[in-house]
Amino acid sequence: MFYGTCRINELNHLEIGGCDTIELVKEFGTPLYVMDENHIRENCRLYINNLRKLHENSEVIYAGKAFLTMEMCKLIEEEGLGLDVVSGGELYTAIKSGFPAKKIYFHGNNKSYAELEMAVEYGVGRIIVDNFYELELLRDIAKKYQGKKIKIMLRLTPGIEAHTHDYIKTGQLDSKFGFGMENGHALMAVENALSIKGFKLTGFHCHIGSQIFEEEPFKDAAEVMIQFAKTVNKKYEFKTKEIDFGGGFGIKYTEKDKPLAVKDYITILVESVKESCKKHDISIPKILIEPGRAIVGEAGTTLYTIGAIKNIPGVRKYVSVDGGMSDNIRPALYGAQYMALIANKANCPKEETVSIAGKCCESGDMLIWDIDLPKIAPGDILAVFSTGAYHYSMASNYNMIPKPAVVFVKNKAARIVVRRQTYEDLINNEVFSPHSKHISLASF
Ligand code: LLP
Numbered sequence: 525m526f527y528g529t530c531r532i533n534e535l536n537h538l539e540i541g542g543c544d545t546i547e548l549v550k551e552f553g554t555p556l557y558v559m560d561e562n563h564i565r566e567n568c569r570l571y572i573n574n575l576r577k578l579h580e581n582s583e584v585i586y587a588g589k590a591f592l593t594m595e596m597c598k599l600i601e602e603e604g605l606g607l608d609v610v611s612g613g614e615l616y617t618a619i620k621s622g623f624p625a626k627k628i629y630f631h632g633n634n635k636s637y638a639e640l641e642m643a644v645e646y647g648v649g650r651i652i653v654d655n656f657y658e659l660e661l662l663r664d665i666a667k668k669y670q671g672k673k674i675k676i677m678l679r680l681t682p683g684i685e686a687h688t689h690d691y692i693k694t695g696q697l698d699s700k701f702g703f704g705m706e707n708g709h710a711l712m713a714v715e716n717a718l719s720i721k722g723f724k725l726t727g728f729h730c731h732i733g734s735q736i737f738e739e740e741p742f743k744d745a746a747e748v749m750i751q752f753a754k755t756v757n758k759k760y761e762f763k764t765k766e767i768d769f770g771g772g773f774g775i776k777y778t779e780k781d782k783p784l785a786v787k788d789y790i791t792i793l794v795e796s797v798k799e800s801c802k803k804h805d806i807s808i809p810k811i812l813i814e815p816g817r818a819i820v821g822e823a824g825t826t827l828y829t830i831g832a833i834k835n836i837p838g839v840r841k842y843v844s845v846d847g848g849m850s851d852n853i854r855p856a857l858y859g860a861q862y863m864a865l866i867a868n869k870a871n872c873p874k875e876e877t878v879s880i881a882g883k884c885c886e887s888g889d890m891l892i893w894d895i896d897l898p899k900i901a902p903g904d905i906l907a908v909f910s911t912g913a914y915h916y917s918m919a920s921n922y923n924m925i926p927k928p929a930v931v932f933v934k935n936k937a938a939r940i941v942v943r944r945q946t947y948e949d950l951i952n953n954e955v956f957s958p959h960s961k962h963i964s965l966a967s968f
Contacts, residue, residue: 528563731770824912848882
């Protein structure tokens with residue numbers, strides 16, 4: 525639970541990045557996403573250094589869907605990672621932050637013509653083509669932008685099922701993502717891509733799932749992808765320059781989670797790629813990986829203020845916080861579990877078992893069931909750990925609850941990277957006037 529720079533200080537308060545979390549709450553309010561900047565940077569370095577050590581011709585690409593802000597893009601660039609984006613909005617955020625377009629990898633299973641055109645205009649490094657419709661859209665765009673070489677990779681569905689939650693499995697044949705290998709679509713896509721003037725096919729991509737703890741799926745992915753590279757080499761004399769193995773490296777949410785060490789994940793992947801290349805007699809391609817959760821997940825902590833406490837003797841004690849599924853949808857969506865402590869009573873003995881409820885109007889808005897904590901009172905601050913990935917990025921305004929602020933903490937200092945939404949922000953896009961009437965479409 526005490527990841528990165530988390531510790532308990534002499535006041536018995538939780539401290540992150542040298543900042544007393546109770547002081548952070550006074551300054552920025554709750555709910556508050558606190559990101560441990562040094563921990564994020566350390567994770568970036570762990571991935572880059574371990575990968576480079578084993579295979580110089582490699583790149584770590586941060587999956588922005590886990591947590592993306594302009595400051596995060598800047599950090600990622602400073603640490604030398606590439607960036608995976610999946611929408612026009614993520615692409616826009618990256619470009620606005622000054623992130624180099626060449627280091628951007630554009631993913632997604634339904635990129636629109638406008639998004640693809642935007643990517644070509646900015647000159648993104650790679651477009652990871654997901655399906656035949658996208659190939660057709662890009663063919664048109666290539667015609668329009670003659671003279672621009674559009675570098676693409678093809679996303680493949682290697683038919684490997686990683687052991688993780690059903691909703692986040694993306695590698696099996698029955699998936700909305702990528703060209704199936706088993707049904708021949710992947711080969712058809714290669715043939716198609718090679719025939720289009722203006723395209724430069726550089727290699728292939730796969731993503732076999734998320735929050736993976738096992739070695740086998742990575743080993744299998746390496747073998748299947750290299751085998752495919754061999755097949756296309758034989759069939760089309762195409763030399764695969766690079767293979768992107770996606771993300772999926774697991775992290776710890778609770779004591780039950782047993783992720784491998786970063787070094788082990790990478791060693792398994794790289795050694796398997798090398799072995800398969802030897803077996804199939806092809807040269808080792810550039811190896812790319814796309815960790816998202818593993819870069820930011822454990823570096824994030826959410827702080828909440830405790831409000832209503834409802835005790836049902838003999839049944840359960842509900843302790844409600846001032847956030848919930850609007851800032852953390854993962855328990856409701858995936859049954860995700862978390863560790864937490866009372867930030868202002870960090871070292872106090874655990875005295876009661878309670879369940880942490882959110883403030884949304886849904887019985888399912890529960891953040892944690894049955895957690896042992898010190899005696900709790902309204903006004904206490906609850907810190908929920910491992911909330912750096914897929915929390916801010918999946919936050920919503922359900923029940924018109926403003927999204928929390930995000931602060932980066934480092935070396936005893938905090939800086940706000942996203943300000944808290946105001947009520948005004950919530951109604952900003954609404955068109956509302958006492959005289960509003962319907963207008964026929966023709967006059968727009
Ligand atoms: N690359 C691709 C193509 C992906 O689809 C994903 C995640 C990643 C990389 C990064 O995966 P990671 O290293 O973060 O596991 N909302 C879910 C996770 C969905 C992941 C979707 N794709 C959650 O909260 O667990």
